[in-house]
Amino acid sequence: MTTSTDHQLINNTLHGNTQAFSVLVERYQNFVFTIAVRMLRNREEAEEVAQDSFIKAFEALSTYRGEAKFSSWLYSIVYRKTLDRIRKNNNSRTIELVEEITETETEDIENALHFIQIQERNELIKKGIEQLPEQEAAIITFFYFEELSIKEISEITQLSEDNVKIKLFRSRKKLFTLLKYYVLPQYTNNNGSAI
Known part of the structure; x- marks a missing residue:
């Protein structure tokens, strides 16, 4: 059929x-x-x-x-x-994560996430997304889970493509900042470097 x-x-x-x-x-x-x-x-x-x-x-x-x-x-x-x-x-969340995340930390997070079971990894990512402001949570979800293009996200949200790229970049950094607290402590040795 x-x-x-x-x-x-x-x-x-x-x-x-x-x-x-x-x-x-x-x-x-x-x-x-x-x-x-x-x-x-x-x-x-x-x-x-x-x-x-x-x-x-x-x-x-x-x-x-x-x-x-x-x-x-x-x-x-x-x-x-x-x-x-x-x-x-009228209950818009205004969480702002000021902490900057370095390229090395991003790689460490990705490496740590790689070793976590898929189901557990998805749960961690969902928890992180829940901490993002509403619009950024939607953009991350469209891009990574539905694999929509920047152009498609722009059409859905009625934001310019450049604005979508900026929000995607910022929300990805915020997400990694949040994930750092979930995954890096488990995957670092006493020197603080990734295992």
């Missing part, structure tokens, strides 16, 4: 087959929820935003032109819905 493409499912939905849209929901619900929960840091609110995003996508489906991937179009909806919820809650 072949899997329908997003475009086939969209066409079927637009021609009255609402079951086709539920396949799209199933296909993207995990990542839509991931974006919402990483920005909101609240499961219940993230579930509501994810649901609202799919409703909005369904209602606006006829406006989707196919110029960008459907996933990017959908992620821009969830990103904006999540930002709206954050503004509504």
